[in-house]
Amino acid sequence: MTAEFMPVTTPGDCTLVALQEADERAWDHLIGTLDGNFKHSFAWSRWSEKRSGPPAYFTIEKAGQPVAAGWYLVSSPALSGRRIKQALFETLPCFDRQRISASEVFAEVMSLARREKWIAFSFGNSSPEYLTGAEACDVTEKISFRIDLSGSLKQIFSKFRDTHRKRIRRAEKGPLKFRILTDGQALAYAGALEELFQYTFERHVSRGKERERPAATSIGDGIRDLVLTGQAILFVALDGEEPVCFNLASSFPGKAQGMFLASSARGYELNASYLVMVRMIEYFRDRGYPYLDIGEVPRSAENEDDPDHGLYQYKTGYAADTALLCSGTVILRPGVNRVVTRLARGKTAIAHLLRLASGTLKNPSVR
Structure with missing residues (x-):
């Protein structure tokens, strides 16, 4: 808009x-x-x-x-x-x-x-x-989700959607182990977490959602810089010793915010993301944080035909409060911008076709 x-x-x-x-x-x-x-x-x-x-x-x-x-x-x-x-x-x-x-x-x-x-x-x-x-500003509206951490854990969990509570119980009864990392131990998982992040990204793309491909810098760099400086905590669910889901959360002064949530196919099967979310809630509530931000989805995700609708349902199931946020672009030199935008789109289209040809990206039109 x-x-x-x-x-x-x-x-x-x-x-x-x-x-x-x-x-x-x-x-x-x-x-x-x-x-x-x-x-x-x-x-x-x-x-x-x-x-x-x-x-x-x-x-x-x-x-x-x-x-x-x-x-x-x-x-x-x-x-x-x-x-x-x-x-x-x-x-x-x-x-x-x-x-x-x-x-x-x-x-x-x-x-x-x-x-x-x-x-x-x-x-x-x-x-x-x-x-x-x-x-004039081109604006993309997003819905931001925030879980209120006041009250007891029982009160917080009672507000969750029934299906979420069932998945949490299944995850807790399953084979999953859980670790919270706040120091250099996080680096040992950097490679595995990068694979989870790329898998989750491709899963969204294959469902028809256009997204900018992640930069060459790995998620491991973010873990090193943010965890080791005390500004983030890594929450990891493991099947045996294999990471199947993680969430990197920021803990910058007085604020708690989930940053990157990713899961493997095995993680989805074991409902690992639900276990990770519960452990995050417990962790930040026990340390006196008033709320936990769990990220955003495009406003269009309210529509069940939108590829992000599943993510919208996942976040709303935690009875989170919502707020409207905006991402946008202010165009200051429209003529020049039109030219460079067309060039960039052409380059992106060529790169996309090359990825399809090489088999690294599934064609969403093929079922």
Whole structure:
């Protein structure tokens, strides 16, 4: 969908300050005081650097004090040449809601985009309240799910859908073992977890859902950077000694959020993802976290014909509270963007055909 937003003016009130580099501890302390997303953490930015290049850090200041902070990645679209640039914000900056509004933050990002002459900038899961800039914005709406961890475990589980409770009981009675890893032990599973992640990705693609193929950087890099810095916990279900399901969850200051859930065919058979979810709920509730975010699905997944409908049903079965988030792209130079978009689509189509020809991707039209 395309949404039109009213312009916002902030004459001289804010100053965006570009940082040459971010000090890890100082950066995490700063964003820990702001209302934002765990993806602003230093370790997450470094993982993104391995996939897409060095991040650019910045703060937004009022009266000389930082009231917002974020980072983004700059890239050149495929086949477009290095002079044409676009930016990606994993999610829009975190900020102090008492001192700056979401619309002011968005306006500062828009000003930065114009100064840098980007053809476009994209942003990840952000609240719709950000989107009050003067430009038209292509928006993808997502439903975010959050499990309330207040009350006893019995009260939490009683809210689950009956089918979910049955699958949980089956998983607990089955052969599965479970481990929670918060240190270097996680690295021993990196290769196996990468296979689970790729299997789950291909399972979605084969069901007809168009997705961008994961970057070359393995999930093991994320495990190393996030688990070893204490910003994530790895929850693993094993059949014997073989990992069949995992969820990597962020534990950035006071917040708990499931990040990557993946399972093998054996994991699906044993209902392993249900066991992993229960253990995550127990873990974070016992440590005083008020809620657990379990990710998002496209809003279209409410429709049972959508390939993501099964994922939607899986998340709603945990009686999670829902909120609307948006991912979007602001187009600043429409003519140039149209040209490079066509080039990129052509390259993607060719790559897709080559994968079909090589047999590494199943053709969803063939039953």
